Amino acid sequence: MPRNIQEVLKECESRLSGVDSPRLSAELLAARALGCSRLSLNLERGRVLSEEECAAVDALISRRESGEPVAYILGSKEFYGLDFAVSPAVLIPRPETEHIVEAVEKAYSKDRPLLFADLGTGSGILAVTVASIFPLARCTAVDISRDALEVAQGNARAHGVEDRIAFQLLDFTKETLDGEFDLVLSNPPYVTECEFAEASREVTGFEPTGALVSGVDGLDHIRAMLPRVASMLKCGGRFYMEIGCGQGQAIIDILGNNFPQFESVEVLKDLAGWDRVVVARKK
Numbered sequence: 001m002p003r004n005i006q007e008v009l010k011e012c013e014s015r016l017s018g019v020d021s022p023r024l025s026a027e028l029l030a031a032r033a034l035g036c037s038r039l040s041l042n043l044e045r046g047r048v049l050s051e052e053e054c055a056a057v058d059a060l061i062s063r064r065e066s067g068e069p070v071a072y073i074l075g076s077k078e079f080y081g082l083d084f085a086v087s088p089a090v091l092i093p094r095p096e097t098e099h100i101v102e103a104v105e106k107a108y109s110k111d112r113p114l115l116f117a118d119l120g121t122g123s124g125i126l127a128v129t130v131a132s133i134f135p136l137a138r139c140t141a142v143d144i145s146r147d148a149l150e151v152a153q154g155n156a157r158a159h160g161v162e163d164r165i166a167f168q169l170l171d172f173t174k175e176t177l178d179g180e181f182d183l184v185l186s187n188p189p190y191v192t193e194c195e196f197a198e199a200s201r202e203v204t205g206f207e208p209t210g211a212l213v214s215g216v217d218g219l220d221h222i223r224a225m226l227p228r229v230a231s232m233l234k235c236g237g238r239f240y241m242e243i244g245c246g247q248g249q250a251i252i253d254i255l256g257n258n259f260p261q262f263e264s265v266e267v268l269k270d271l272a273g274w275d276r277v278v279v280a281r282k283k
Helices: 005-015 022-034 038-043 051-065 070-074 095-107 125-133 146-158 193-198 220-232 248-258
Strands: 076-079 082-085 115-119 138-143 165-169 181-186 233-242 262-269 275-282
Touching: 005 022, 005 051, 022 038, 022 051, 022 070, 051 070, 070 076, 082 125, 082 146, 095 125, 095 181, 095 233, 095 275, 115 125, 115 220, 125 138, 125 146, 125 165, 125 181, 138 146, 146 165, 181 220, 220 233, 220 248, 248 262, 248 275
Parallel strands: 115 138, 115 181, 138 165, 181 233
Antiparallel strands: 076 082, 233 275, 262 275
16 A cells, blocks of 8 residues: 655654664664655655555664664764764764864864874774864874774775874784874773673674773773873873763872873763763873
8 A cells, every 4th residue: 555755754753662762763764775865855745655665664674673773774874064974893983982083173273283192993983073163184093993993994094184194003001102192082892791781782783892892891902092191192281081970089099000101091971971082192
């Protein structure tokens, strides 16, 4: 029986009742399947769909119904006003990470020729976004995953900053980058094993576990990377790192007890008031 867009969307939303944001998911995926915008969907809700169009919508909705994140199905995700390609090789960009970019943008003049590093670049959101904001900046972005680096390189090309970002296959918990940097950025794994076990299937079943989990207390990667960060930074250089919502004091203690090279350690809160970014300055 022929169905119009409104009827198909209602059915899709019902099918997606077990995942986050069922209505938004239904609209985004139907728009992709039909090759139109969400606005067009709403303007043409009475349009009857062909069997082929219904089948195209059904194929994408079935993937979402299984728990697959919308970003992986669409192959892209917005971050700080830019569109980034994503794949299951990388974490899906999250708005919390934008607090790092905001802090860097506030701290430095846009005409400053910054030399910075991005440890665990993933899809390249930090490296590419900061390079886009600071036209004289140069970056070295590293990741332990070759597939992730390919995604990041593609995003750098898409946003016209590939000539200012060097990508390296490197384990930042065991290897140290050569050179002295004005700032080091990182969104390292910081999820505890317990938190991961309790997370939704959208996370545990699809996103790369190695980019999320960091031991019993979520701090294994951070402990391992701090000596290398300290040696990479210039005197006066800053370190910006995303952290878990309750990890601020633990990281302050780690820095205070083990790394006298750092001063002016600060924990920035996110919009919900949770710990989100640690900023530390090298003496």
